[in-house]
Amino acid sequence: MSSDPWGRVDETGTVYVRTADGEQVVGSWQAGSPDEALAYFERKYEGLVVEIGLLEKRVKTTDLSSKDAQTAIGHLREQIDAHHAVGDLDALRKRLDKLVELVEARREERKAQRAKQSDEARHAKEALVVEAEELAQSDQWRAAGERLRSLVDTWKGLPRLDRKSDDELWHRFSHARSAFSKRRKQHFAQLDAQREEARRTKERLVAEAESLSGSTDWGPTAARYRELMSEWKAAGRAQREHEDDLWNRFRGAQDVFFAARSSVFAERDAEQAENLKLKEELAGEAEKLLPVTDLKAARAAFRAINERWEAIGHVPRDARPKVEGRMHTVERALQEAEEAEWRRTNPEARARAAGLTGQLQAAVDKLKGQIEQARAQGNTAKAEKLGRELEGRQALLDQALKGLQEFGG
Known part of the structure; x- marks a missing residue:
């Protein structure tokens, strides 16, 4: 009979293993010696030890599922309970019991981790939904659209929740995206309609601008071009593929008109500059007629100068007041000389002046006599009053005498 601390072989070749519950039959061995039988079943035990060690390592270091x-563990426990190995089977059972506890702990840990991840995923998805619903009201079409696409990618990278919660959040998220897409589509449809209206308006403006490009009615046409430009700006932008072409035609028509106007104005400005030079020479010639010594000759000379003046034509607007003012000064001097001559030679005016002078002279002489009489009577107050009246009559007389002298009288 052969034995070791954990098993033995009896005379019949039956192999036993010692356990806490007593000896258990391992099997029967007839092919060799008892030592070979024990060695065989001890190798079975070592195999179980190796399998349990490997399973312990997998549980601790890999993501082996609890199931x-x-x-x-159940498969190994069946092998241990079958008592087909010789060794400390109770120690193996205890290791399996601890391994069960470890698996359960890992299962609870993973459950808690999944719950945490699920909670984090829920919060993350709720945040995505809230942001998507805010973006759904945005008018920043490009930026909001790009952000919504980014949110979709973020959503896809998050773990799924329970079906009910995930479906509810996805429904809100999808609805927000659909609402934004609908608003954006409506906006661009309206924008397209506005741009089409702008295109039709600008086509009309271009047609009118091109019809005016050959006009020589410079002032009214330039004013109309300014009005067309205001209407152009108020019309808004047409579609991109039409806007540049319409603008080039519109601007080109204006350029044709204003280039022609500039050419004409340049010629006119040169002509008017030459006219100004000629009129300045005539103004200088007219100014030499002053002071007037021979009214008849001066008037004839001025009339001849003025005829040449009228034949010259326009001068630059900003220079006109000064050069015309010089001519008007000479003309006024001639008029004043004529009026003075008329007063001097007018018989009726001379008679009226002489009559007025005689009346004033008589009044002055009478006042002088009255003053002398008042003084002789000692009436100083009356004399002073009459003296003040005399001063006024004397001033009028002096003025009348001066006027009479102008008549040569």
Whole structure:
């Protein structure tokens, strides 16, 4: 009979293993010696030890699922309970019991981790939904659209929740995206309609601008071009593929008109500059007629100068007041000379002046006599009053005498 601390072989070749519950039959061995029998079943035990060690390592270091771990533990426990190995089977059972506890702990840990991840995913998806619903009201079409696409990618990278919660959040998220897309589509449809209206308006403006490009009615046409430009700006932008072409035609028509106007104005300005030079020479010639010594000759000379003046034509607007003012000064001097001559030679005016002078002279002489009489009577107050009246009559007389002298009288 052969034995070791954990098993033995009896005379019949039956192999036993010692356990806490007593000896258990391992099997029967007839092919060799008892030592070979024990060695064989001890190798079976070592195999179990190796399998349990490997399973312990997998549970601790890999993501082996609890279900798969429990299945493997059950398979090993069946082998141990079958008592087909010689060794400390109770120690192996204890290791499996601890391994069960470890698997359960890992299962709870993973459950808690999944719950945490699920909670984080829920909060993350709720945040995405809230942001998407805010973006759904945005008018920043490009930026909001790009952000919504980014949110979709973020959503896809998050773990799924329970079906009900995930579906509810996705419904809100999808609805926000659809609402934004609908608003954006409406906006651009309206924008397209506005741009089409702008295109039709600008086509009309271009047609009128091109019809005016050959006009020589410079002032009214330039004013109309300014009005057309205001209407152009108020019309808004047409579609991109039409806007540049319409603008080039519109601007080109204006350029044709204003280039022609500039050419004409340049010629006119040169002509008017020459006219100004000629009129300045005539103004200088007229100014030499002053002071007037021979009214008849001066008037004839001025009339001849003025005829040449009228034949010259326009001068630059800003120079006109000064040069015309010089001519008007000479003309006024001639008029004043004529009026003075008329007063001097007018018989009726001379008679009226002489009559007025005689009346004033008589009044002055009478006042002088009255003053002398008042003084002789000692009436100083009356004399002073009459003296003040005399001063006024004397001033009028002096003025009348001066006027009479102008008549040569």
